Amino acid sequence: MALVTKKKIGVLMGGLSSEREVSLASGAAVLKALVDLGYDAVAIDVGRDAGEQIRKAGIEAAFNALHGKFGEDGAIQGLLEIMGISCTGSGILASAMGMNKIVSKTLFRAYGLPVGPFMAVSRGDREALRTAEKEIGYPLVVKPSSEGSSVGVSIVNGFEQFEPAAKLAFQYDPEIIVEKYIKGMEVQVGILGERALGAIEIVPKDVFYSYKAKYEKGGSEHFFPARIPDEVYRRTLDAGLLAHRSLGCRGYSRVDFIIGQDGVPFILEVNTLPGMTATSLLPEIAQGAGIPFPSLVEEILRLAIAG
Numbered sequence: 001m002a003l004v005t006k007k008k009i010g011v012l013m014g015g016l017s018s019e020r021e022v023s024l025a026s027g028a029a030v031l032k033a034l035v036d037l038g039y040d041a042v043a044i045d046v047g048r049d050a051g052e053q054i055r056k057a058g059i060e061a062a063f064n065a066l067h068g069k070f071g072e073d074g075a076i077q078g079l080l081e082i083m084g085i086s087c088t089g090s091g092i093l094a095s096a097m098g099m100n101k102i103v104s105k106t107l108f109r110a111y112g113l114p115v116g117p118f119m120a121v122s123r124g125d126r127e128a129l130r131t132a133e134k135e136i137g138y139p140l141v142v143k144p145s146s147e148g149s150s151v152g153v154s155i156v157n158g159f160e161q162f163e164p165a166a167k168l169a170f171q172y173d174p175e176i177i178v179e180k181y182i183k184g185m186e187v188q189v190g191i192l193g194e195r196a197l198g199a200i201e202i203v204p205k206d207v208f209y210s211y212k213a214k215y216e217k218g219g220s221e222h223f224f225p226a227r228i229p230d231e232v233y234r235r236t237l238d239a240g241l242l243a244h245r246s247l248g249c250r251g252y253s254r255v256d257f258i259i260g261q262d263g264v265p266f267i268l269e270v271n272t273l274p275g276m277t278a279t280s281l282l283p284e285i286a287q288g289a290g291i292p293f294p295s296l297v298e299e300i301l302r303l304a305i306a307g
């Protein structure tokens with residue numbers, strides 16, 4: 001098979017966010033796949049001097065394996081755009097909107113996607129916490145507006161837990177989101193190109209899909225395809241693709257849902273740079289859809305170079 005490009009590729013990984021460790025694992029897996037396929041690829045552990053690093057490495061294309069702040073929020077995408085280097089995945093605006101749960105949920109709602117009740121709360125606004133308690137009620141979920149990997153996320157059952165949960169979330173972000181707790185099955189949809197590849201079901205061993213449940217061995221069980229009726233499955237795939245499109249995402253993404261009791265897929269978020277280790281969820285969905293990991297990596301690269 002011919003290579004998608006002969007250009008030198010930089011696999012951007014690590015970085016400065018709270019998801020650094022996860023990104024190093026994604027980056028190592030992507031780099032190995034690219035090198036095994038015959039690509040001229042090098043690792044770049046992105047620091048504050050990203051521009052200098054990228055210039056020195058002499059790369060002509062970037063495979064973005066970063067997660068979280070600066071990697072997933074449009075910052076590195078902007079830098080690469082200025083430098084004239086094509087990059088895998090979504091562009092500046094889609095990345096920035098996808099990273100912010102308040103902005104993206106507002107947009108999902110405008111597109112008619114099922115979104116549970118939520119409220120934005122700014123640091124220092126104690127009054128807003130009381131309003132959220134009244135309007136949303138318990139149990140509720142508190143999260144930083146712009147984090148990932150369940151960092152700073154808490155399930156709250158009463159006011160005595162609400163304040164500490166808010167305090168924790170505010171450590172990561174001056175703005176937090178308070179959501180109604182949705183009871184149901186966690187399902188995630190993998191998008192590649194303009195296609196929903198499938199939906200995987202997650203059964204966390206923790207009270208929710210926490211950092212531990214995500215990354216510790218045996219932290220969760222996965223079922224592909226998700227064990228839901230055909231009609232609900234199709235509806236969830238459609239919602240995943242609509243969410244991807246509503247943000248204007250490019251290349252690939254993974255969309256998180258909770259399927260409520262009546263089969264309604266409530267959207268949680270779009271991950272514009274989902275985990276890319278060989279055992280991460282998007283690769284597992286792709287595998288289930290007949291696309292092995294190296295082909296997934298190559299297709300993501302092709303979509304960036306062709307687009």
Ligand SMILES: Nc1ncnc2c1ncn2[C@@H]1O[C@H](COP(=O)(O)OP(=O)(O)O)[C@@H](O)[C@H]1O
Pocket residue numbers: 116141143147148149150151153179180181182183186208209210256258268269
């Ligand atoms: N509204 C909610 N109802 C029930 N569980 C939720 C809700 N929001 C988040 N969770 C739990 O927290 C996890 C992380 O939330 P998510 O919005 O996907 O943020 P992150 O970017 O940290 O992955 C979810 O996978 C789910 O287990």
Ligand SMILES: [Mg+2]
Pocket residue numbers: 149150256268269
């Ligand atoms: Mg998530």
